[in-house]
Amino acid sequence: MARLSYINSILKNPKHVADDIHGVAMSSDNGGYLMEISIGTPPVKQLAFADTGSDLIWTQCSPCHKCFKQESPIFDPKKSSTFKVLSVSKCTYNTSYGDTSYSNGELASETITVGKTSLHKIAYGCGHNNQFTAFSKMSAGIVGLGGGSLSLVGQISNSIDNMFSHCLAFHDFSKPPDKNLTSKISFGKHAVVSGPGVVKIPLVPQYPATFYYIKLISLRVGDTEISASSFFFKDGVNLIVDSGTTLTLLPNHVYYKLEAAVKRQTPDKQVKNSEYKVCYKNRKNFKAPRMTAHFSGGVDLEMAQNATFFAANKDVICLGFVPGGFTGIWGNLLQMDYLIGFDLLNGEVSFKRTDCGLYQGPS
Structure with missing residues (x-):
């Protein structure tokens, strides 16, 4: 019974x-x-x-x-x-x-x-x-x-069917949350990310099963190519795609090269900030160098300026990357305004540029 x-x-x-x-x-x-x-x-x-x-x-x-x-x-x-x-x-x-x-x-x-x-x-x-x-x-x-x-x-x-997706609306962290902007999460057949502009990145199986890893091969900052490989990371580094972490953590050997390239290619004068390492005056005409991430599978993902830099307050804008020691985490700043689909059966995560504040979810 x-x-x-x-x-x-x-x-x-x-x-x-x-x-x-x-x-x-x-x-x-x-x-x-x-x-x-x-x-x-x-x-x-x-x-x-x-x-x-x-x-x-x-x-x-x-x-x-x-x-x-x-x-x-x-x-x-x-x-x-x-x-x-x-x-x-x-x-x-x-x-x-x-x-x-x-x-x-x-x-x-x-x-x-x-x-x-x-x-x-x-x-x-x-x-x-x-x-x-x-x-x-x-x-x-x-x-x-x-x-x-x-x-x-x-x-x-x-x-x-081992699938879910989310679309995180852009949020300026120097301001109170906009209650009119909502993000969306979906599961199953409604979570399929398709259409023009979809970038599919292979998931890297690794212990523990909790984490969704993608392999970063290199980063391009303006005209500088930064390899993610090193003595400890022969063919690039695994980054955890994490909605619960705000900034993006890069292994130290990648971060400090990124920081140097950003400083060299950003014409503005740095300002001091007690919390973050690389900051500038927050002004309308601030121009950061273009950044692109190259992942395993020959996939490139261009990062928006409002994701690579964020407003720490109304006066200061700061680099959205920090050193993580040996750990790499792809934070939610770099996930904002992307429809991101996790297909765990086929072992891939899809990124599609989307205005998530306007996105109403799958029809």
């Missing part, structure tokens, strides 16, 4: 149950992008950072022993008829992030609603002790969109 119950639960969730998740709105906040989901039965709306660089789906939960402030009510699992801890003896989780944020609590099975689609028996972290360094009063937690089995993508992979 237990086996019958298990099989019936699968039959109640047909293969394409998630095919209708498309054009779901996201909003820019504090250097990241917030995605609206609902948790439990009855559904409780929550905003959480959409993060392609992590797996677990979690929000703050009562009782909250240590929690950060959030504007929406904290989710109370006792009021949900579909909340179920994943073990009789309580299955706990403890997850941490590179910026010292963390969450720990109970790992449970719960109904998660995205758009108009309810996804049943999703592994969900009910966080009782949480710290969020990327502080946002709007956020209740994180929606992990990485490649691991516990992410939202991993848990509904068969339902979405």
Whole structure:
């Protein structure tokens, strides 16, 4: 009878149950992008950072022993008829992030609603002790969109044909978020990126499965070609495509050559800034050198000036790259105003220049 119950639960969730998740709105906040989901039965709306660089789906939960402030009510699992801890003896989780944020609590099975689609028996972290360094009063937690089995993508992979896409609207970080500009995320057949101007970059399989890696062969800054190869990186470096990181981190041997080329080819005089390394006066006629990234598969991706430089405040504009030691991360500044599709079955990620503030999602 237990086996019958298990099989019936699968039959109640047909293969394409998630095919209708498309054009779901996201909003820019504090250097990241917030995605609206609902948790439990009855559904409780929550905003959480959409993060392609992590797996677990979690929000703050009562009782909250240590929690950060959030504007929406904290989710109370006792009021949900579909909340179920994943073990009789309580299955706990403890997850941490590179910026010292963390969450720990109970790992449970719960109904998660995205758009108009309810996804049943999703592994969900009910966080009782949480710290969020990327502080946002709007956020209740994180929606992990990485490649691991516990992410939202991993848990509904068969339902979405292992595909999802997002279009992150441009945001000037020196100003409050424009509430009229919404970003979009879609799953399954609606996530296909096609048409003129699509650039397809191979994904590099690597451990852990969480991260989506693309291989950078070289960077062109104006008239200077910078190889990403070195003694440690024979044929280029792997960069993680991460919606949860704002700036782009380059391995040191690439970054410092990029910095030197930018300084040499930017006529403006540098200004000092306490937070960022290479900054100039923010003026309308500021002209940065053209930058193009060359990836494996013979693919070139030209970067827009408002992505390679960003307004740190109304007076100063700064280079959107920083040294990452041995680590490389393609941050969300360089993802803004691109429709980006992840095709995990065919192992590729597609980029298409799009005005994401106007993009309404697939028809």
